[in-house]
Amino acid sequence: MGDDGKRHDGVRVLAAEIAAHDGEEVTVSGWVHRVRELGAVSFVVLRDRIGTAQIVYEGAAPTGPENVVRVRGHVGANEKAPGGFEVRAVETEVIGAVSGELPISVSADVDSFGIETLLDNRIASLRMPKVRAIFELQAEIVTHFSDYLRSHDFTEIKTSKLIGTGTEGGTGLFEVDYFGEKVYLAQSPQFYKQAMVASGLERVFEVGCAYRAEKHDTPRHLNEYVSLDVEMGFIDGIDDLMDLEIGILSHICEGVRASRTGAAALEAWGATLPDADTLAKTPRIDYDEAKSIAAKRIGKRLFELNPEAERVLCEWAVAEYGVEAVFVTGFPRKKRPFYTWPEEQRTASFDLLFRGLEITTGGKRIHDYRMLLEALPKFGMTPEQLPDYLSIFQYGCPPHGGFAIGLERLTQKFLGLENIKAASLFPRDRKRVRP
Amino acid sequence: MGDDGKRHDGVRVLAAEIAAHDGEEVTVSGWVHRVRELGAVSFVVLRDRIGTAQIVYEGAAPTGPENVVRVRGHVGANEKAPGGFEVRAVETEVIGAVSGELPISVSADVDSFGIETLLDNRIASLRMPKVRAIFELQAEIVTHFSDYLRSHDFTEIKTSKLIGTGTEGGTGLFEVDYFGEKVYLAQSPQFYKQAMVASGLERVFEVGCAYRAEKHDTPRHLNEYVSLDVEMGFIDGIDDLMDLEIGILSHICEGVRASRTGAAALEAWGATLPDADTLAKTPRIDYDEAKSIAAKRIGKRLFELNPEAERVLCEWAVAEYGVEAVFVTGFPRKKRPFYTWPEEQRTASFDLLFRGLEITTGGKRIHDYRMLLEALPKFGMTPEQLPDYLSIFQYGCPPHGGFAIGLERLTQKFLGLENIKAASLFPRDRKRVRP
Numbered sequence: 001m002g003d004d005g006k007r008h009d010g011v012r013v014l015a016a017e018i019a020a021h022d023g024e025e026v027t028v029s030g031w032v033h034r035v036r037e038l039g040a041v042s043f044v045v046l047r048d049r050i051g052t053a054q055i056v057y058e059g060a061a062p063t064g065p066e067n068v069v070r071v072r073g074h075v076g077a078n079e080k081a082p083g084g085f086e087v088r089a090v091e092t093e094v095i096g097a098v099s100g101e102l103p104i105s106v107s108a109d110v111d112s113f114g115i116e117t118l119l120d121n122r123i124a125s126l127r128m129p130k131v132r133a134i135f136e137l138q139a140e141i142v143t144h145f146s147d148y149l150r151s152h153d154f155t156e157i158k159t160s161k162l163i164g165t166g167t168e169g170g171t172g173l174f175e176v177d178y179f180g181e182k183v184y185l186a187q188s189p190q191f192y193k194q195a196m197v198a199s200g201l202e203r204v205f206e207v208g209c210a211y212r213a214e215k216h217d218t219p220r221h222l223n224e225y226v227s228l229d230v231e232m233g234f235i236d237g238i239d240d241l242m243d244l245e246i247g248i249l250s251h252i253c254e255g256v257r258a259s260r261t262g263a264a265a266l267e268a269w270g271a272t273l274p275d276a277d278t279l280a281k282t283p284r285i286d287y288d289e290a291k292s293i294a295a296k297r298i299g300k301r302l303f304e305l306n307p308e309a310e311r312v313l314c315e316w317a318v319a320e321y322g323v324e325a326v327f328v329t330g331f332p333r334k335k336r337p338f339y340t341w342p343e344e345q346r347t348a349s350f351d352l353l354f355r356g357l358e359i360t361t362g363g364k365r366i367h368d369y370r371m372l373l374e375a376l377p378k379f380g381m382t383p384e385q386l387p388d389y390l391s392i393f394q395y396g397c398p399p400h401g402g403f404a405i406g407l408e409r410l411t412q413k414f415l416g417l418e419n420i421k422a423a424s425l426f427p428r429d430r431k432r433v434r435p
Numbered sequence: 436m437g438d439d440g441k442r443h444d445g446v447r448v449l450a451a452e453i454a455a456h457d458g459e460e461v462t463v464s465g466w467v468h469r470v471r472e473l474g475a476v477s478f479v480v481l482r483d484r485i486g487t488a489q490i491v492y493e494g495a496a497p498t499g500p501e502n503v504v505r506v507r508g509h510v511g512a513n514e515k516a517p518g519g520f521e522v523r524a525v526e527t528e529v530i531g532a533v534s535g536e537l538p539i540s541v542s543a544d545v546d547s548f549g550i551e552t553l554l555d556n557r558i559a560s561l562r563m564p565k566v567r568a569i570f571e572l573q574a575e576i577v578t579h580f581s582d583y584l585r586s587h588d589f590t591e592i593k594t595s596k597l598i599g600t601g602t603e604g605g606t607g608l609f610e611v612d613y614f615g616e617k618v619y620l621a622q623s624p625q626f627y628k629q630a631m632v633a634s635g636l637e638r639v640f641e642v643g644c645a646y647r648a649e650k651h652d653t654p655r656h657l658n659e660y661v662s663l664d665v666e667m668g669f670i671d672g673i674d675d676l677m678d679l680e681i682g683i684l685s686h687i688c689e690g691v692r693a694s695r696t697g698a699a700a701l702e703a704w705g706a707t708l709p710d711a712d713t714l715a716k717t718p719r720i721d722y723d724e725a726k727s728i729a730a731k732r733i734g735k736r737l738f739e740l741n742p743e744a745e746r747v748l749c750e751w752a753v754a755e756y757g758v759e760a761v762f763v764t765g766f767p768r769k770k771r772p773f774y775t776w777p778e779e780q781r782t783a784s785f786d787l788l789f790r791g792l793e794i795t796t797g798g799k800r801i802h803d804y805r806m807l808l809e810a811l812p813k814f815g816m817t818p819e820q821l822p823d824y825l826s827i828f829q830y831g832c833p834p835h836g837g838f839a840i841g842l843e844r845l846t847q848k849f850l851g852l853e854n855i856k857a858a859s860l861f862p863r864d865r866k867r868v869r870p
Contacts (some may be wrong), residue, residue, distance in 0.1 A: 012669065018532040029669055031635060031831060049588060049637035049668075063546070066831040096633075098831040099804040113559030123826045126634040135634075143581075153484060155696075158661045158842070160861040161596075161644055164868040175608045179650070183868050192861060195870070198531075199467060199561040201571075202484035209596055209644065221667065224594045230822040233484075234464055235448065260591075361527065369534040391558045392862040395535040396466060407593070426595040426627060433599040433618050435630070435823030 012070075016051035019085045021075045026239075028053055028087055029070045029095070031127070034107045035061045044086075046071065047129070050260075054078070054086040062089075066106060066127070068096030107336075117417045119427065122435050126425070133268045136261035137426060138411045142207055144255030145228050145405075146249050154203040154230070159192035161185055161209060165385065174223075185211035188404060190339075192387050193231035194365060198397040202233040207407075217430055219419040220307070220357060222408055224428040231402030238348050241362050241401050242284060242327050245352060248405075252275035256414070269415040274323060283317055284327040287346070292359045304335075311356035325354045331363075338379035339365050339372070341401070348401070355413040362403025369393040447505075451486035454520045456510045463522055464505045464530070465561070469542045470496045480542075481506065481522075482564070485695075489513070489521040497524075500539060501562070503531030552856045554862065556659055557870050561607035561860070564631055568703045570860060571696035573846045579690030580663050580840075583683050589638040589665070594627035596620055596644060600820065609648045609658075620646035625774075625838060626824050628666035629800060633832040637668040642842075653740070654854040654867055656794060657843055659863040665797075666837030673783050676797050676836050677719060677762050680787060683840075685711035691849070704850040709758060718752055719762040722781070739770075746791035760789045766798075774800050774807070776836070783836070790848040797838025804828040 013026040030048035042061040046053050046069070055071055056078075062327050063069060106127045118125040125131050146156065162176060162364060163186045173184040189206050196204045210227040230248075235241060253273040256262035266272065285293070287305075294309035295302045302309055305328065317326040330346045336409040341348040341364035349363030366372045372393055373383060383390055411423035421427040426435060448461040465483035477496040481488050481504070490506055491513075498504060508522040538556040539548060545565045551731075553560040560566050581591065583778065597611060598621045609621040624641050631639045645662040665683075670676060688708040691697035720728070728751050729744035730737045737744055740763065754762040765786045768777055776783040776799035784798030801807045807828055808818060818825055846858035856862040860868060 029833070049635060068831045068833045095834060096802055096828075096832045097804070099829045102830055123630055123633075123823060124830060126630065127830070129635070132635055133633075135592065136590055138593070142591055142593075143585060146581075150578060155571055156577055157570065157643075157860060158573070158577075158644075160659055160859075160863055162659055162863050162868060164870075175612045177612075178863075178868055179865060181868065191870075195558055195561065196570075197858070198558075200482060200484060200564070200567055207593075207642075209593075213614070224595055224597055285775060303555050313473070369529055369532070388558060391870075393531075394534045395537055395559060395562070396503045397531045398464070398503045399530060407444075424595075425592060425631070428595055428613075430614060433597055433613055433616065435599075435626075435826075 003199045007174065014050050015046055015048045015053035016083075018053050018075045018087060019083055022077060022085060023075060025074050025090070026073065026087065027070060027072050028055070030068065031106075032061075032063060032065050032067050032069060035064060037061060045082075052082065054081040054346070055092075056086050056088050057092075062092045063094050064098065066098045066102055067094050069093060070095050079219060082109060083373075089167075097386060115421055119421060119432065122426065130268045131422075133261070133265035133422060134411060134415060134417070137265035137414065138407065138423065140256045140259045140262040140415070141252055141407060141410060142228075144252040145248060146205070146207065147255070148203045148251040149203075149230065152203070152244075152247075154205045154232075155187075156369075157193065157196050157201075157206050158206045158208065159186075159189045159196075159206060164324070164331060172213050174211050185213075187212060188227060189229050190337075191392070193229055193402060194339075194389075194397075195392045197231050197233040197400045197402075198367075198392045198395065202398070203231070205230045210404075215246045215430055219421075220409065220412075222420055222424055222427055222429065225409075225424070226407035227409055228339055228405040228410075229402065231400060233398040233400040235364065235399055235401050238350055238362070238364055238401060239284075241364070241403055242282075242350060242352075245360060245362070245403060245405075246279050250279050252410075253279070265415065269417075271415045273414060274325070278323050279325065281323045282322045282325045282327060282352075283321050283323075284329055284350070287328055287330045287332065290326075290328040305351075307357075310353045310358055314353050314356045317353075325352060327352055333378075336363065338375050338381060341366055342375065350403075352403075354410075355416075359409045359411060360403050362401065364399070364401035367393060367397040367399050369397075449485050450481055450483045450488035451518075453510045453522060454518055455486050457512060457520060457803050458510060460507065460509055460525070461522065462507050463490070465503065466541075467496075467498060467500050467502050467504060467824070470619065472496060477743060479524075480486060480517075487517065489516040491523045492527075497527045498529050499533070501533045501537055502529050502771055504528060505530050514835060524634070525578050538690075542720045549657075550856055554856060554867065557861065566701045566857075568696070568700035569846060569852070569858060572691060572700035572849065573842065574728060575691045575694045575697040575798045576605060576687055576842060576845060576849070577663075579687040580643065580683060581640070582690070583686040584638075584640045584665065587679075587682075588633075589640045590636045592624075592631050592636075592639045592641050593643065594621075594624045594631075594641060596646070609646050620648075622647060623662060624664050625772075626827070628664055628837060629774075629832075629835065631822075631836045632666050632668040632837075633802075633827045637833070640665045645839075650819075650865055654856075655844065655847075657855055657859055657862055658862065660844075660859070661842035663840040663842055663845075664837065665839070666835060668833040668835040670799065670836050673764060673785055673797070673799050673836060674719075676799070676838055677717075677785060677787075680795060680838060680840075681714050681717060681795070686712070687713050687845075700850065704852075706850045708849060709760070710805055713758050714760065716756045716758045717760045717762060717787075718756050718766055719785070722767065725761075725763040740786075742792075745788045745793055749788050749791045752788075761765065762787055768813075771798065773810050776801055777810065785838075787838075787840075789845075790851075792844060792848055794844045794848060795838050795840045797836065799834070799836035802828060802832040802834050804832075812855065 033045040035045035042057040044055040073089040231314040352360035408423040469480040477492040507526040508524040542802040632662040675827035732747040787795035
């Protein structure tokens with residue numbers, strides 16, 4: 001790495017920086033993105049981690065697409081070159097040779113392939129700049145999510161994904177052979193984040209894998225996903241949580257837009273993000289009201305908030321409040337886990353719907369030990385099933401609550417991706433455990 | 436949350452902030468850490484996420500240890516109170532009651548308990564401020580690790596932990612039942628981070644879980660740990676990687692020391708961290724030289740760098756270079772995975788030993804497809820076992836390498852913890868899958 005350790009490697013100049021070296025000899029390195037041979041002269045588009053540059057050769061280009069090359073040459077102005085400058089090659093060394101044929105062309109239009117083709121050829125499709133941009137934006141989401149919480153006194157935690165018992169019910173869990181004992185992959189860090197609130201950290205977050213062994217095959221489900229989990233103590237109610245989430249999302253949207261890679265990804269996908277003023281207008285409506293609004297727009301009676309209802313509720317929020325998001329609150333007790341704070345037959349809970357999809361589930365939790373003991377039998381559970389979990393509340397726990405944002409769902413909705421699998425580097429579904 | 440969203444909840448004032456409210460009525464909330472009853476007057480130490488405050492009651496204290504309370508009272512100066520101020524209680528509400536007995540006292544001396552007792556009573560022991568401090572420091576490590584890499588153009592990735600085949604050999608892998616198919620928990624994101632370097636991201640990092648199904652029971656092994664993984668393209672050799680790691684560790688040490696929680700954790704454990712100038716002196720010695728230095732200090736012939744050798748090599752580095760760290764380079768080919776860049780019978784690889792323990796393994800990788808094909812049979816492998824992995828190199832891949840730092844090992848060595856399990860919130864070992 002160079003002195004500043006940042007934008008060049010030794011004498012390497014990045015493709016995006018050649019304009020600053022007009023008239024100089026430079027070395028650029030990267031992948032041959034595209035080759036255009038015109039007989040007397042050839043143009044190569046060189047791709048590196050930041051951008052692309054045009055390389056000019058007299059005669060034929062020395063090598064073909066996806067070979068990794070190091071090119072020494074002179075920078076010169078050319079108004080027809082992207083960025084106004086090009087490198088006139090003196091010497092080209094292939095430092096990473098292609099062996100054989102690529103199954104799909106990296107410089108092809110991403111939208112000309114279906115999701116299954118992109119995933120069946122994942123090692124190749126991840127090279128497509130527009131595909132790579134999804135994950136550059138995703139990294140920005142994680143950065144700004146974490147930054148916001150750290151600056152609000154939240155501590156990042158890393159908890160075990162191997163759990164001895166499936167506390168949220170045994171279904172939907174992947175079983176692991178742990179030295180001959182059956183354990184499970186955690187569906188969420190729910191109990192751990194509650195334990196850490198109660199430990200005195202008060203405010204915690206985790207970015208980690210979560211697993212659902214559900215046999216669905218929809219454009220909105222993954223069997224392994226990244227969960228952005230938040231839990232906060234000393235809350236008065238769920239409005240504190242929804243305020244926090246709006247703060248987080250506003251910060252993420254601003255941060256993504258302001259970053260080089262985030263802005264480039266939005267542009268590549270023709271997407272925009274709401275600003276903080278818009279997100280602040282997100283309405284908070286009760287479950288019954290949500291059902292009735294959705295039923296009216298769909299034109300038939302609804303027994304629950306199904307995906308169609310989630311879509312029309314977001315349309316309603318745009319029409320009424322000018323924001324593509326809506327909080328639905330007060331879910332019925334039977335639709336929420338046993339640990340949710342009850343309010344008669346309802347709960348102090350919420351979902352956040354964004355651009356037609358539920359991206360968050362959250363709520364206040366039961367922090368009182370006796371209340372939790374009363375709740376268990378209503379869900380067919382016994383205290384003996386949950387000794388560790390119950391001890392969190394036996395030892396003194398503040399009122400608290402939290403939520404989880406699905407990273408891939410947020411990425412999907414930020415960029416308008418049709419299928420959530422496009423927002424996972426190496427998605428796992430019913431049929432797919434490779435690569 | 437308040438207007439600044441940061442240091443108070445509604446009218447809540449944090450324990451560490453009462454001095455700024457001298458003479459005012461405030462509300463503080465937290466856990467009853469300790470109670471001292473003197474008859475006419477009682478003192479309660481209230482603990483919250485940042486610090487502690489003394490609460491004074493006329494007569495008896497209203498409640499006992501670990502109850503969560505909200506206390507309204509007047510702030511007054513008292514030179515005997517920690518910080519010079521106390522809250523004279525007017526009204527106390529128990530908002531999170533203790534039910535039953537705590538198995539260990541939260542205000543007791545951590546060092547009076549063995550590691551097994553601390554882990555057998557994990558929900559209680561995590562409340563001990565000195566235990567909690569371990570994880571507050573750990574969060575700072577993750578923050579500064581990530582920040583440094585982001586500022587050097589590295590992209591954070593999140594890769595699958597469910598892998599279809601055990602590419603690094605079938606032993607040491609936990610088996611998962613994936614819809615009736617056998618898959619495994621990943622030992623490292625090795626192949627994924629290489630794929631992402633080759634995808635064009637060039638520089639990637641991941642903070643994620645890694646799994647080793649090894650039946651060891653030592654103070655330096657965990658079956659589930661957090662791996663801080665780094666991979667970088669367009670390197671000239673392993674010196675680039677070691678330079679990068681010294682940069683990362685310097686930034687982490689500085690960041691931990693400069694942070695409130697990091698500094699407090701170091702103080703609580705009586706630990707110090709090396710500064711950047713010291714780390715820059717870390718020697719880089721060849722494997723044979725390392726063996727001969729260690730053999731000399733131990734006084735017997737060595738066949739490999741065992742834990743004792745790692746300890747004495749760090750002692751040697753302190754004596755010779757004034758730094759508690761040493762890079763050992765050029766490991767024999769048989770001691771490194773098949774994908775390590777060979778140099779005759781040796782490899783372009785390194786370990787970083789710090790305070791007597793190997794905290795990092797890294798190296799340059801084979802990026803040339805044909806060279807990889809030649810390497811496989813030497814390790815008893817066939818191309819048919821690794822079609823996805825091989826395609827990374829078939830499509831054109833730059834010279835690259837990387838390393839992984841074990842988060843818990845680094846935490847352990849930063850604080851001088853005897854057992855690595857103390858550096859994991861919910862450690863998993865041969866006998867422990869709870870809580």
